[in-house]
Amino acid sequence: xxxxxxxxxxxxxxxxxxxxxxxxxxxxxxxxxxxxxxxxxxxxxxxxxxxxxxxxxxxxxxxxxxxxxxxxxxxxxxxxxxxxxxxxxxxxxxxxxxxxxxxxxxxxxxxxxxxxxxxxxxxxxxxxxxxxxxxxxxxxxxxxxxxxxxxxxxxxxxxxxxxxxxxxxxxxxxxxxxxxxxxxxxxxxxxxxxxxxxxxxxxxxxxxxxxxxxxxxxxxxxxxxxxxxxxxxxxxxxxxxxxxxxxxxxxxxxxxxxxxxxxxxxxxxxxxxxxxxxxxxxxxxxxxxxxxxxxxxxxxxxxxxxxxxxxxxxxxxxxxxxxxxxxxxxxxxxxxxxxxxxxxx
Amino acid sequence: xxxxxxxxxxxxxxxxxxxxxxxxxxxxxxxxxxxxxxxxxxxxxxxxxxxxxxxxxxxxxxxxxxxxxxxxxxxxxxxxxxxxxxxxxxxxxxxxxxxxxxxxxxxxxxxxxxxxxxxxxxxxxxxxxxxxxxxxxxxxxxxxxxxxxxxxxxxxxxxxxxxxxxxxxxxxxxxxxxxxxxxxxxxxxxxxxxxxxxxxxxxxxxxxxxxxxxxxxxxxxxxxxxxxxxxxxxxxxxxxxxxxxxxxxxxxxxxxxxxxxxxxxxxxxxxxxxxxxxxxxxxxxxxxxxxxxxxxxxxxxxxxxxxxxxxxxxxxxxxxxxxxxxxxxxxxxxxxxxxxxxxxx
DNA sequence: TCTCGTCAGTGAATCGCTTCACAGGCAGAA
DNA sequence: TTCTGCCTGTGAAGCGATTCACTGACGAGA
Numbered sequence: 001x002x003x004x005x006x007x008x009x010x011x012x013x014x015x016x017x018x019x020x021x022x023x024x025x026x027x028x029x030x031x032x033x034x035x036x037x038x039x040x041x042x043x044x045x046x047x048x049x050x051x052x053x054x055x056x057x058x059x060x061x062x063x064x065x066x067x068x069x070x071x072x073x074x075x076x077x078x079x080x081x082x083x084x085x086x087x088x089x090x091x092x093x094x095x096x097x098x099x100x101x102x103x104x105x106x107x108x109x110x111x112x113x114x115x116x117x118x119x120x121x122x123x124x125x126x127x128x129x130x131x132x133x134x135x136x137x138x139x140x141x142x143x144x145x146x147x148x149x150x151x152x153x154x155x156x157x158x159x160x161x162x163x164x165x166x167x168x169x170x171x172x173x174x175x176x177x178x179x180x181x182x183x184x185x186x187x188x189x190x191x192x193x194x195x196x197x198x199x200x201x202x203x204x205x206x207x208x209x210x211x212x213x214x215x216x217x218x219x220x221x222x223x224x225x226x227x228x229x230x231x232x233x234x235x236x237x238x239x240x241x242x243x244x245x246x247x248x249x250x251x252x253x254x255x256x257x258x259x260x261x262x263x264x265x266x267x268x269x270x271x272x273x274x275x276x277x278x279x280x281x282x283x284x285x286x287x288x289x290x291x292x293x294x295x296x297x298x299x300x301x302x303x304x305x306x307x308x309x310x311x312x313x314x315x316x317x318x319x320x321x322x323x324x325x326x327x328x329x330x331x332x333x334x335x336x337x338x339x340x341x342x343x344x345x
Numbered sequence: 346x347x348x349x350x351x352x353x354x355x356x357x358x359x360x361x362x363x364x365x366x367x368x369x370x371x372x373x374x375x376x377x378x379x380x381x382x383x384x385x386x387x388x389x390x391x392x393x394x395x396x397x398x399x400x401x402x403x404x405x406x407x408x409x410x411x412x413x414x415x416x417x418x419x420x421x422x423x424x425x426x427x428x429x430x431x432x433x434x435x436x437x438x439x440x441x442x443x444x445x446x447x448x449x450x451x452x453x454x455x456x457x458x459x460x461x462x463x464x465x466x467x468x469x470x471x472x473x474x475x476x477x478x479x480x481x482x483x484x485x486x487x488x489x490x491x492x493x494x495x496x497x498x499x500x501x502x503x504x505x506x507x508x509x510x511x512x513x514x515x516x517x518x519x520x521x522x523x524x525x526x527x528x529x530x531x532x533x534x535x536x537x538x539x540x541x542x543x544x545x546x547x548x549x550x551x552x553x554x555x556x557x558x559x560x561x562x563x564x565x566x567x568x569x570x571x572x573x574x575x576x577x578x579x580x581x582x583x584x585x586x587x588x589x590x591x592x593x594x595x596x597x598x599x600x601x602x603x604x605x606x607x608x609x610x611x612x613x614x615x616x617x618x619x620x621x622x623x624x625x626x627x628x629x630x631x632x633x634x635x636x637x638x639x640x641x642x643x644x645x646x647x648x649x650x651x652x653x654x655x656x657x658x659x660x661x662x663x664x665x666x667x668x669x670x671x672x673x674x675x676x677x678x679x680x681x682x683x684x685x686x687x688x689x690x
Numbered sequence: 691t692c693t694c695g696t697c698a699g700t701g702a703a704t705c706g707c708t709t710c711a712c713a714g715g716c717a718g719a720a
Numbered sequence: 721t722t723c724t725g726c727c728t729g730t731g732a733a734g735c736g737a738t739t740c741a742c743t744g745a746c747g748a749g750a
Contacts, residue, residue, distance in 0.1 A: 012494065014706055025730045030708055040728065055489060060469030061406040062706035065735050072466070080450065081431040089425060093452070102466050105425065105450040107438070121417065121447050124405030125470065144400060149357060234634060263638055289579060293608055295640050359736055370700045375738060385698060407736035410705050 013054045022050035033058065064126055071101045073316060074122035075131040075155070076115055078199070079232065080107035082260055083288040084305060085133070088155065091309025092131060099317055101128065110199060110231065112136040123150055129316045131155045131309075136198050139164060153316045156308060157200050158328060165326045167312040171201055174301040174333035175208025175255070176215075178283045181299070181335055182253045183216045186344035187281060191251035192226040193240035193261050199232075205257055205285065225251050232257055237264025245272055252344050253281035259288045259300055266296065266340070277342035287336050297338035304331050358399045367395035378403065409471055416446045418661060419467035420476040420500070421460055423544070424577065425452035427605055428633040429650055430478075433500065436654025437476060444662055446473065455544060455576065457481040468495055474661045476500045476654075481543050484509060498661045501653060502545050503673060510671040512657040516546055519646040519678035520553025520600070521560075523628045526644070526680055527598045528561045531689035532626060536596035537571040538585035538606050544577075550602055550630065570596050577602055582609025590617055597689050598626035604633045604645055611641065611685070622687035632681050642683035649676050 015033075019026045024043060031039050032047040039047070050056075064070050073096055077085040085107075093103050104122070108115035115135045119142075122130055129151030132142060142152050143161055152164060159166035182190055192209050195202040210220045227243045229236035237256055244250055245268070254269075256262035262284030266276050274280050276296040284291065287302035311329055360378075364371045369388060376384050377392040384392070395401075409415050418441055422430040430452075438448050449467070453460035460480045464487075467475055474496030477487060487497050488506055499511035527535055537554055540547040555565045572588045574581035582601055589595050590613070599614075601607035607629030611621050619625050621641040629636065632647035656674055 012706090015708095016706080026707085027709080027731065028729055031729080034708075038728075043728080055493060057465065057468050057493065059410070059471070059706050060466075061410040061471055062735090063469075063708075065404070065406040065410055065737085066706080066708045068735080080425070080434060081428065083426065083428070086426040086431065089452075102462065103451070105452075106448070107434075107450075117447065120402065121405075123402050124408075126404070126406055148400060148402065263635055267638065290608055290635050290639070293612065293639055294635070295638055295642070297640070357736090360738095361736080371737090372701065372739080373699055376699080379738075383698075388698075404736050407705090408738075410707085411736080411738045413705080 012059065013056050015056075015058065018047065018050045018054055018056050021054060022047045068126075070126050070128055071099075072104055072125070072127050073101050073129050073131065073313070074104045074106065074118070074125075074127045076106050076108050076118045076122070076133065077155070078108060078110050078133045078135060080105065081233065082258065082286075083290075084258065084286040084303070087289075087305035088309040088312075091306040091311075092313045093309075094306075095310045095313035095317070101317065108133075108135045110135050110195070112198070116141065119145065123148070129153070131312050131316060133157055134200070137200060137203075151316055153312050155312050158330060159326065161326075163326050165315045165328065167308055167315065167329045167331075169303045169308065169331045169333050171204035171333075172208040172211065174285065174303070174335075175205035176212040177208075177333065177335045178255055178285070178299075178301050179209045179212035180216070181337065181341060182255065182281060182283060183212060183218070185253070185281060185341060187251075187253040188218065188223055188344070189249070189251040189253070190224055191241075191244045191254045192224055193237055193244070193254060193256045193265055194226055194228055195232045195236070195257050195261075196228060196230065202232075202257055205255075209255060229261065233260045234264035234267070237261035237266075238268045239264075241265035241268035245269070251280075253283070253341070255283050257285060259284035259286045259291055259298060262298055262300070262340075263294070266294070266298075270295075277339045278345070281341040281344075283341050291336075292338060294340075296340045299338045299341035300336055302334045302336050307331065357404065358401050360401075360403065363392065363395045363399055363401050366399060367392045413471075415471050415473055416444075417449055417470070417472050418446050418474050418476065418658070419449045419451065419463070419470075419472045421451050421453050421463045421467070421478065422500070423453060423455050423478045423480060425450065426578065427603065427631075428635075429603065429631040429648070432634075432650040433654040433657075436651040436656075437658045438654075439651075440655045440658035440662070446658075446662065453478075453480045455480050455540070457543070461486065464490065468493070474498070476657050476661060478502055479545070482545060482548075496661055498657050500657050503675060504671065506671075508671050510660045510673065512653055512660065512674045512676075514648045514653065514676045514678050516549035516678075517553040517556065519630065519648070519680075520550035521557040522553075522678065522680045523600055523630070523644075523646050524554045524557035525561070526682065526686060527600065527626060527628060528557060528563070530598070530626060530686060532596075532598040533563065533568055533689070534594070534596040534598070535569055536586075536589045536599045537569055538582055538589070538599060538601045538610055539571055539573055540577045540581070540602050540606075541573060541575065547577075547602055550600075554600060574606065578605045579609035579612065582606035582611075583613045584609075586610035586613035590614070596625075598628070598686070600628050602630060604629035604631045604636055604643060607643055607645070607685075608639070611639070611643075615640075622684045623690070626686040626689075628686050636681075637683060639685075641685045644683045644686040645681055647679045647681050652676065 019029045106118040112135045133155045154166035158168040213220045213223045227240045229240045284300040287300040291298040291300050364374045451463040457480045478500045503513040504511035558565045558568045572585045574585045629645040632645040636643040
């Protein structure tokens with residue numbers, strides 16, 4: 001415990017301390033930092049030595065205030081604990097790294113208030129742009145953000161506005177695929193464990209479910225038994241499945257809004273002594289990496305997660321400066337059938 | 346496409362625009378923002394209306410430059426895709442939210458260079474403090490950071506220095522527990538799928554393995570067959586297990602450095618036609634939420650993840666300003682036995 | 691009536707950096 | 721020798737906020 005210095009107020013060393021230490025002017029230090037080629041080698045080394053010696057770290061706020069720009073991108077995702085989103089984040093980081101940008105992550109936990117908080121935090125920090133999976137149905141605040149000069153790309157959500165770029169997967173198609181599969185197995189009553197309608201993915205996956213049922217000549221009002229859970233994770237799934245099982249005539253198959261929910265649902269089914277795939281078919285969404293390794297391997301809708309993030313970051317970076325119009329990219333999902341979805345008995 | 350304004354250069358509205366618009370002085374706007382009670386209700390409303398109308402968002406860089414401080418905390422974790430760390434992040438956020446702080450997340454992917462980059466990024470942005478799970482064995486750079494006035498708490502890693510606070514779980518004890526369990530089942534040759542020795546957790550879990558074996562009168566050089574994988578995830582585990590199976594005399598049990606690795610290892614074992622728990626016992630580490638739901642439920646070492654994050658954030662916030670010395674907190678892990686670890690045949 | 695304290699509101703100084711117009715020195719050309 | 725132009729390096733201006741010493745106005749007490 002030699003130096004407990006700077007506990008109360010850190011007297012951060014500034015560029016002028018370095019200048020004094022190196023015996024040069026303030027502007028020269030800045031030049032060494034930003035355009036080293038303009039400084040003679042001798043002076044440059046002197047300055048670098050001083051920087052080293054004083055352990056100088058430039059003040060990002062000051063730099064940014066003056067220079068205006070910054071190489072940081074913010075991402076506000078629905079749930080950082082969901083492997084789907086962490087995989088997307090990977091894709092984003094990979095692309096950003098190519099251009100030497102860095103990613104700051106935040107999780108809205110499906111709460112619009114939290115989302116707004118992070119959006120504002122990032123904006124105040126002057127990030128170069130943001131990738132957002134909106135927690136609410138509305139994107140007006142994001143359009144406003146763009147208007148204020150912050151580049152925004154919607155992530156895992158098709159843009160409702162032509163002014164906003166987006167990268168998404170066709171959720172209606174994905175859900176329809178899943179439910180068609182269940183119908184093909186003979187199921188006529190499908191339980192849908194869904195999230196709140198404020199989340200677009202939930203709305204779309206419901207729409208896909210309805211579409212598949214209707215196509216098959218079934219009446220969604222009868223064939224689809226929907227429960228809404230408040231959070232799209234294992235706890236939610238468990239609660240949802242329990243609710244469905246308590247029904248007089250429970251469904252014979254479950255379509256869950258995502259794999260985490262399916263995980264919880266399966267837990268509940270087992271707790272009720274049911275065998276998954278036999279007593280109840282279960283289909284998830286996202287095809288997270290452990291889906292194939294579960295007690296009963298989970299049938300799920302696979303999305304090109306990594307690419308999703310990669311392309312989103314690409315759009316964000318690509319539009320910078322250039323006067324390119326907004327673009328909407330949409331990927332197609334793919335159904336991966338495994339043991340959790342067995343035929344109706 | 347009405348206003349494509351500000352694509353090249355966003356003319357951000359500033360506090361003086363607001364002042365002009367509201368017909369007050371610059372300082373008054375600032376007062377409305379920071380000490381509203383000092384402003385008369387009439388003026389306050391006028392200013393707030395102007396802020397609303399201009400969609401004014403204060404420039405965080407400028408504010409921070411002047412005010413010096415900020416309510417953001419950065420966390421640099423080893424791997425954001427690991428449920429263990431996302432759960433820890435949750436704990437951190439929960440605690441930070443209590444004091445209205447916000448968390449910015451970054452993943453070093455076990456790469457010290459990336460870690461350094463994020464550390465610097467956060468420092469330049471003047472975060473209040475940082476929570477770090479170091480990717481390398483060294484913490485000198487973190488001590489230096491503290492010296493420069495940035496509060497640092499080590500996460501999931503016991504501090505080697507009395508000057509640095511830390512929150513960790515006793516990894517040696519955890520690993521010893523796991524291996525003792527395997528020995529108790531009759532296993533005499535244990536495969537250790539471990540990460541690089543630059544990561545402290547890996548070193549400790551190895552030490553715990555050695556300790557348990559030695560205690561049981563076994564020679565670690567014979568009883569422990571170690572393979573080192575480069576990344577602590579499913580891919581790594583798969584590679585590690587494949588390597589062990591290629592051995593002339595493979596081990597009869599596998600202790601994996603974490604659950605993700607175990608997941609991959611189990612995949613490899615199955616690919617080789619083995620039945621987990623019977624042909625090969627497997628034990629993981631972290632007890633991630635899906636461990637109990639796997640094809641063969643995974644025996645694992647449970648850590649108080651959420652609390653880890655919570656306490657770490659608490660230490661960070663708690664020390665702020667106050668001249669409290671550094672604290673090292675250490676939790677004890679717990680073994681959760683499931684089907685993946687069967688007796689030696 | 692005069693003084694004093696209080697309350698609102700003002701605006702200059704300041705944070706640390708980048709940028710830019712400019713100065714000095716030096717070499718080559720005229 | 722003088723001029724020109726390049727190369728280094730200088731230091732003031734300014735980014736947008738906060739802060740603080742200060743001004744005016746107003747009411748109360750003397």
